[in-house]
Amino acid sequence: MPELELIGAEPSNYVWTCRIALAEKGVPYRLSPAWPHTPEVDAIHPFGKIPVLRHGAVELCESRAICGYIDAVFPGPKLMPSDPAKAAPIEQWISIVNTHIDPVWLRQYLVAYAFPNTPDGSPERDKIDAALPKMEQQFPVMERAVSSGHLAGDAFTLADMNFLPILYYMGTRPESSALLDRSPALKAYLDRHMARASVKATTPTWMPSRERAGKAA
Numbered sequence: 001m002p003e004l005e006l007i008g009a010e011p012s013n014y015v016w017t018c019r020i021a022l023a024e025k026g027v028p029y030r031l032s033p034a035w036p037h038t039p040e041v042d043a044i045h046p047f048g049k050i051p052v053l054r055h056g057a058v059e060l061c062e063s064r065a066i067c068g069y070i071d072a073v074f075p076g077p078k079l080m081p082s083d084p085a086k087a088a089p090i091e092q093w094i095s096i097v098n099t100h101i102d103p104v105w106l107r108q109y110l111v112a113y114a115f116p117n118t119p120d121g122s123p124e125r126d127k128i129d130a131a132l133p134k135m136e137q138q139f140p141v142m143e144r145a146v147s148s149g150h151l152a153g154d155a156f157t158l159a160d161m162n163f164l165p166i167l168y169y170m171g172t173r174p175e176s177s178a179l180l181d182r183s184p185a186l187k188a189y190l191d192r193h194m195a196r197a198s199v200k201a202t203t204p205t206w207m208p209s210r211e212r213a214g215k216a217a
């Protein structure tokens with residue numbers, strides 16, 4: 001079997017999701033550091049996003065496709081159950097997290113702190129302030145969603161692998177930390193699953209910042 005190469009920056013939540021999946025399956029791989037919109041990424045993702053994957057002749061982008069490929073090709077515990085009634089709720093929550101939560105909590109709120117488009121590198125206050133009312137509404141939704149301890153069914157699934165990295169970053173900024181403090185189920189969910197071996201082994205060792213991305217003004 002050829003070596004699997006995952007290409008992307010360690011702190012990316014989508015890179016992290018794929019790394020949790022790889023760790024859950026016990027698949028050996030090489031993480032090749034790359035930022036979005038760099039030649040090695042642009043060669044595979046039509047919009048230059050990370051992660052991308054190379055495995056022999058296979059080139060893939062999009063975290064859901066990457067995780068599906070890993071699950072299908074490698075032995076180890078199945079990431080997706082074969083029972084449609086069990087698989088569908090997992091897909092449902094992956095979709096909700098990726099289309100409702102990531103765009104606001106990370107793309108709008110966290111990015112305004114980590115990669116601000118300001119001359120002096122100060123946070124983009126207007127973006128943060130615009131995200132907060134939406135987050136105030138979404139936190140209670142996700143609080144209810146994890147009340148059983150998981151997003152779907154009664155086990156740690158690909159849905160949790162998608163949500164956990166996003167939730168982790170909420171503990172790193174002031175307003176989202178305050179929201180987390182008011183959300184006991186989310187906090188317990190975060191603490192419990194951050195201690196899981198696959199998550200612990202892949203937790204980013206550095207925080208996203210525009211200095212690290214080489215975008216300092």
Ligand SMILES: N[C@@H](CCC(=O)N[C@@H](CS)C(=O)NCC(=O)O)C(=O)O
Nearest residue numbers: 012013014036049050051062063064
């Ligand atoms: N739908 C993609 C999203 C990937 C994505 O948004 N990655 C971010 C980093 S976490 C990125 O490359 N952002 C750069 C950009 O949007 O220009 C996936 O699931 O892999």
